[in-house]
Amino acid sequence: MTIAEPAIDLGGTVDLGAVTDVDVPRPEYPRPDRDRSAAWLSLNGRWSFEGDERTPDEIVVPFAWETEASGVQRTWLEHAVYRRTIVAPAEWAGRRIVLCFGAVHHHAVVSIDGVEVGRHSGGHSSFEFDVTGLLAPGGSAELRVEVDAPADKRALPHxxxxxxxxxxxxxxxxxxxxxxxxSVWLEARGGSYVADVSVRGDSLTGFDLEGAIAGDPADGLRLVAEVAGSRLELPIAGGRFRGRIELPAPRLWSPDDPHLYAIELTLGEGDAAERLAVTGGLRRIETRGEALYLNGERFYLRGVLDQGYWPRTGLTAPDADALVRDIELARELGFNLVRKHLKFEEPLWLDYADRTGMLVWAEPPCPSRFSTEAAEAFEAQLPELVSRDGNHPSIIVWGLYNEEWGLDWDIPGSPERAAAAVHAYETMRALDDTRPIVENSGWAHVRTDLVDWHYYDENPANWARNLAELAAGERETFEVKLGPDFIVDKSFYGSPDFPRTGVPILNSEFGAGFTSLERAWHVRWQTQEIRRHDRFAGYVYTELTDVEHEMAGLLDADRRRKDLGGLNPADSFGPTVLVVDVVPAHAGADIPVPVEPLTVSVHVSHLGLTEVEGVVHAAWGAAGSARSGGAGAAASAPVAAAPYRLSDAAVLTVPAPDGPARLHLWLTVHGRTMARTFVDAAPIEQPNRRGSRPS
Incomplete structure (x- = not known):
């Protein structure tokens, strides 16, 4: 069966300006991808809270105690205790009751009526405890969660x-x-229940299922999987099951057709049977030489980095609409992928990505300093990450370390740190062999399926030249400013043994500029230079939204559009873009105002499945205008753009404008505009340095 897109019921949405009026924040079922919503109970809302003498005695769950929405808003508190009374519905009698936590940072000890039910370390991973013997349906009990959150996080994945x-x-x-x-919640499950299930559809013809049974012994019970008219009985041995269910008419999952299946798992019979609906998609992601392929067709990764922060709620979205709206914002800006940065995002967000066809680069948080303890803590997250999120077809890349954080910025100089990166890769590969893995995003690769690089440069001429040399293999290093007086040359490669060809190369962080107008200028020119080089397999722009003091977002922290000087980001980030043979001078003044007719060369970069042929048009408009005024209109000869190949130049000549103006350029195919950009002509002035101290 096909899963219909869910309606998001916001119920008791948090009023961030009046936390005291909160009833049940984030009331939606947290796991639509593993649906047991027929029998569940949210535990979000007001809990008693014991911190220190400076903290209030209540907190609003599920917001971190540093946030305004929590009602506590306290930073550097390292220890606290949560309490609340819980009551399991009387109709859950005869079923097992499981207590579920989306995430708790960092170490949690959970008790019911003074009896410890379990402990968990790891600030981003989900966990659960079977509390059947401690929580009687219809009766009340005290739930206590004691949390340690060390201020010194250097050895913790944070x-x-x-x-x-x-x-x-x-x-x-x-x-x-x-x-x-x-979120925190209770679920009623069967006496024997599916504790974990892996669903993989990379065969493109059916689903490989594997998982574990918990609760009462499952001897003699039948586990049946049903999907789209197919039915399979899965044998259980040693508390585990495994099998493959083929589909008679498989329909693939892709960004253009994000078709999801619901796999209905039933264990046992009657009212007490375990019933679980797990979503999955048939899709295959792979590398072939230096290119990426999705379901056997080449594709290009057009991504944006998203850190998943909100101004008054921190890493927790204020409501479900806000959470999934970020995916739609990324799509509107022209992206086909979100790199969710150093965060296990909520399953609800991943489920929405699945349903709407947004690709995801997923990565866990990393520690900051290297030690055996830190490396082990980092790798301890990986099984939990794959177990929770591995079923999502939207996830096409697993990232691991970021920029050698937790490896002391020193893979090339430390065999021990390089070995830690390799070990993390091998650990992840053993957990999931269906997706490309990046062992150390940004720099110094030693074992990876994608060579990605992070490069920031304010000089457009340097950017264009360095990208050309990196694409041609003439250089491997690029300048990275690690501090005001700390500049290093980082490399694609952390080892001379890593192959210099045959692995996809893509940028996974770039962007520049202090003001929003400068950043828009760099979007226009830097992105076109990446697209100029057919060798690259994609990019990830940094970033979607501002976060606290970091003002690099296309949107501000409240998800409002910025003044981008007339740029529509989708024109730069879309599947078909124009690449102009110009090295711009300054934001607002790409070229001097021409005094004679101006000739420009324009290429087409097209990422569709088939060739397009069209005409490039040019016309002057007023400075800063959104569209041309039609002055000096010109059109090129027909230009053909093959997929993933920069076209030959379309050459146009326009008369000189009367003064500062914007030259609009656009591509039409069969009368439809498929791409557009512009070039600003204005006086080129030297920066004002009056009053500067002599050097």
Missing amino acids: GKQRSIPRDDYDGVAFTPTSGIWQ
Whole structure:
């Protein structure tokens, strides 16, 4: 069966300006991809809270205690205790009751009526405890969650949370996220139930199923999987099951047709049977030489980095609509992929990506300093990440370390640190062999399926030249500013043994500019230079939204559009773009105002499945205009653009404008505009340096 897109019921959405009025924030079922919503109970809302003498005695779950929405808003609190009364519905009698946590940073000890039911370490991974013997249906009990959230996070996987002592990358780190920061809920399950299930559809003809049974012994019970008219009985041995269910008329999942199947699992019979609906998609992601292929067709990764922060709720979205809206915003801006940065995002977000066809690059948080303890803590997350999120067809890349964080920026100089990156790759590959893995995003690769690189440069001439040399293999290094007085040359490769060809190469962080107008200028020119080089397999622009002091977003922190000087980002990030043979001078003044007719050369970069042939048009408009005024209109000879091959130049000549103006350029195919860009003509002035101190 096909899964219909869910209606998001916001119920008791948080009023961020009046936390005291909160009833049940984030009331939606947290796991639509593993649906047991017929018998569940949200535990979000007000809990008693014991911190120290400076904290209030209540907190709103599921918001971290640093956030305004929690009602606590306290940073650097390292220990706290949550309490609340819980009541399981009386109609759950005869079923097993499971207590579920989306995420708690960092170490949690969970008790019911003073009896410890379990412990968990890891600030981003989900966990659950079977509390059947401690919580009687219809009766009440006290739930207690004791949390330790160390200020010193250097050996903990913490991503961009700030630490004391401070991390090397403190300048790009944000307010910590401590305590319960994703939903808490109860579920009723069968006496024997499916505790874990892996669904893989990379065969493109059916689903490979594997998982574990928990609860009562499953001896003599039948586990049946049903999907789209196919039915399979899965044998259980040693508490585990495994099998393959073929589909008679398989329909593939892709961004253009994000078709999901619901796999209905039934264990046992009657009212007490275990019933679970798991979603999955038939899709295959693979590398072939230096290209990426999705379902056997080449594709290009057009991504945006998203850190998943909100101004008053931190890493937790204020409501379900806000969470999934970020995917739609990324799509509107022209992207086909979101790199969710150093964060296990909520399953609800991943489910929406599945349903709407947004590709995802997923990665866990990393520690900040290298040690055996830190490397082990980092790898301990990986089984939990794959178990929770591996069924999502939208996830096409697993990232691991980021920029050698947790490896002391020193893979090339440390065999021990290089070995840690390799070991993380091998650990992840053993867990999931269906997706490309990046062992160390950005720099110094030693074992990876994608050579990705992070490069920031404010000089457009340097950017164009360096990209051309990197694409041609004439250079491997690029300049990275790690601090005000700390500039290093980082390389694609961390080992002379890594192959220099035959592995896809893509940029996974770029962007420049201080103001929104400067950043828009760099979007237009930097992205076109990436697209100029057919060798590259994609890019990830940094970033979707501003976060606290980091103002690099296409949108501000409240998801509002910025003044981008007339640029529609989708014109730069879309599947078909124009590449102009110009090295621009300054934002707002790409070229001097011409005094004679101007000749421009324009190429087409097209990522469709078939060739397009069209005409490039040019006309002047007023400076800063959104569309041309038609002055000096010109059209090129027909230009053909083959997929993934930069076209030959279309050459146009336009008369000189009367003064500063914007030259609009657009491609039409059969009368339809498929791509557009512009070139600003204005006086080129030298920067004002009056009053500067002599050097």
